[in-house]
Amino acid sequence: MPIEYYIFLSLALFSIGIVGVLTRRNAIVVFMCIELMLNAVNLLLVAFSKMYYAMAVVNNSATTFGTDGQLFVFFIMVVAAAEVSVGLAIIVMMYRNTHSVDINFLNRLKN
């Protein structure tokens, strides 16, 4: 499969995530759009890792070129899980204080 198709798919998902972040007001939906953008990048990293493997496997059939890209995706997932737990805790705390998750009410950090 040509690598351009994967780039365009990831670009479409990333742009939809950007549009969601810019247009929605619910803080949780904004957070979910950020997750969508992270996943688009993950898909692109895996596609690029298979692209570099395809370039290296021509010379050496036992190569493991491209493994690093997939491990990066693994680490991105780990960091995203930690980020989600802390971010949702912050959203719950803000809801407890303001009784709303509307980001227009969250324009100041103090009080």
Add this chain to the structure above:
Amino acid sequence: MNITQILFWILSGAAVISAIMVVVSRNPIHSILWLIVVFFCISGHYILLNAQFLAIVNLIVYAGAIMVLFLFVIMLMNPNKTNAQQKSLWKKLVGVIAGGCFLLTWIPLIKQAPEIHNKVALLKDGNIGLIGNLGKVLFSDYLVPFEITSVLFLSAMVGAVVIGKKE
């Protein structure tokens, strides 16, 4: 057009349509359910690329754990009472135009980039995405980052508890 390409187009179309549904759904719970569909489609792409370990991890971590966390938070908040008002149409239009400009900026750059000209991503062949190969590299070259992520998880857990507990 063989079956792999047909699967690629089906998964791509489903992913993009569900991603649009995530953004346009009014109910946040529907957004979460559509986002789970997106994650399943992306896992299907990983399986097509023979990255089996990442496909399973994506399902378990994203569709399993993170989305359940989102659902719990939504249900704790009772979304029917909150967020009654929406953004004005003008602001939404500006957001869509900004995202479309981002998309249109990248398309010609990708079309004329020499590094990716005529390059293909191998679909079925290659065993670098299997768990044996990834585990070998993860526990030899990437051992220190792997251990550091455990510390990161611990700090995230402590941070979530400290932030989330009542005064």
